[in-house]
Amino acid sequence: MRALKKEVVIIGGGPAGLEAADSLNKLGHAVTILEKEGKPGGKLSNWHKLFPDNVSADGILKQMVHKISGDIQLITNVKITKISREGTKHSVWFNEGKCIQAEAVLVAVGFDLFNASLKEEYGYGIYDNVITSAELESMFTGQKSLATVTGKTPERIAFIHCVGSRDEKVGFRHCSSMCCVTGVKQAIEIKKRLPAAEVMMFYMDLRMHGRFYEDLYLEAQEKHHIQFIRGRLSESSENPDGSLLLKADDTLAGSPIKVKADLMVLLLGFVPTDFHRKMGEEFGVEIGSDGFFSPCDAHLDTNSVKTNGIFVAGACTGAKSLEYTLADARSASLKIHEFLLQTTSANILN
Amino acid sequence: MNSFGFEIQKDNTIEYDKNDLSLAAFVLRHEPSLYNCIQCGSCSGTCPASAISSYQFRKMQLLMRRGETKHLREDVAHCMLCGKCILVCPRGVNTRNVIRQIRIALNMN
Numbered sequence: 001m002r003a004l005k006k007e008v009v010i011i012g013g014g015p016a017g018l019e020a021a022d023s024l025n026k027l028g029h030a031v032t033i034l035e036k037e038g039k040p041g042g043k044l045s046n047w048h049k050l051f052p053d054n055v056s057a058d059g060i061l062k063q064m065v066h067k068i069s070g071d072i073q074l075i076t077n078v079k080i081t082k083i084s085r086e087g088t089k090h091s092v093w094f095n096e097g098k099c100i101q102a103e104a105v106l107v108a109v110g111f112d113l114f115n116a117s118l119k120e121e122y123g124y125g126i127y128d129n130v131i132t133s134a135e136l137e138s139m140f141t142g143q144k145s146l147a148t149v150t151g152k153t154p155e156r157i158a159f160i161h162c163v164g165s166r167d168e169k170v171g172f173r174h175c176s177s178m179c180c181v182t183g184v185k186q187a188i189e190i191k192k193r194l195p196a197a198e199v200m201m202f203y204m205d206l207r208m209h210g211r212f213y214e215d216l217y218l219e220a221q222e223k224h225h226i227q228f229i230r231g232r233l234s235e236s237s238e239n240p241d242g243s244l245l246l247k248a249d250d251t252l253a254g255s256p257i258k259v260k261a262d263l264m265v266l267l268l269g270f271v272p273t274d275f276h277r278k279m280g281e282e283f284g285v286e287i288g289s290d291g292f293f294s295p296c297d298a299h300l301d302t303n304s305v306k307t308n309g310i311f312v313a314g315a316c317t318g319a320k321s322l323e324y325t326l327a328d329a330r331s332a333s334l335k336i337h338e339f340l341l342q343t344t345s346a347n348i349l350n
Numbered sequence: 351m352n353s354f355g356f357e358i359q360k361d362n363t364i365e366y367d368k369n370d371l372s373l374a375a376f377v378l379r380h381e382p383s384l385y386n387c388i389q390c391g392s393c394s395g396t397c398p399a400s401a402i403s404s405y406q407f408r409k410m411q412l413l414m415r416r417g418e419t420k421h422l423r424e425d426v427a428h429c430m431l432c433g434k435c436i437l438v439c440p441r442g443v444n445t446r447n448v449i450r451q452i453r454i455a456l457n458m459n
Contacts, residue, residue: 121437166440204389230391231390232440234438235395249390251390251391256397
């Protein structure tokens, strides 16, 4: 096994990158993770608890980071400038002239959260009490207090689904598929912390597709009396006291509805990163209509792209839960292992 | 005539097979983006006419597509063609042209 040891570079030290690094290391390969931030973990490091079972995100992340040892090298604060290829060797250039060579490159750059200020009619960045789902998580982890901007305990909190998802007007038609359950998880967390608060969810369709997600939906109704209003937010405005006035069509009631809320939470969609476009333009990695990477085969080979030696894993091929991201990363590791075995046997035969 | 103190109420079933769907077919032919509607209600939530009347674009076009056209004429008369509904529609439906095509079909122009 050791004789086959090959260099693999993983771009992105989030959950997918960390999981793949561990798997590849166990398969006998030397792995270098290039992470843009100062520490590994990606979006997971900003999260409080995970759906559907309320497991601590920090606990999971600690277990994953703990595996970085031995033949896994982690380089942080990386800004990649170029990837080039000569023969079977890939050169990844970063931080002004530094270069690392590898036989295979795994791209695990994940996703960005939608820039909510683009939906101006929702008032993010204009009205103080409009916050994002990510900012609410940082209130849960204790980095900010769960309060309005003036420090008042919110009496009514409204969640807005599909912000930056399923919206032709902002250029993202795709369903981000994880925000529905995130919203319900966060609504329940609010009710646990502020039992007197009223929580409302404005949704178009609730897509509770994962295992036990529906249980969470039922729990939100049964235990926490969270109200679900089927209508997409049309616009919000600010009242003189800093609270918000929400306007929507309560489609099932068949009437427009106006509701006051102290805090409005925008459930942000998953959108592709700048790196997606860069990889598409400079390295010919195929990009789908949603802007995420398109693997060779959406069913049979979800981790290879047309460029030989480049692999993809995790949410950079479309929104995924942590569970599916990790499974996809392990699947990519096996694919890379097979590829490295093939190139080795080809070299021996030559 | 005897008065029995009650009357037979008209039920509210949509008799889809009996309804005339030709008007909906006309509008959809001239504005096929209406096929993309997902009934989110962004249009009627933002509509200034909906705020002051019982008119709702979302409901009106859905009823029209089921062949329920009884109130269509008075409904579309409420629209001021301001186009706010077009701005907020996440599916890119040309709502204003839907109204225009209904008015053409009903000889309201």
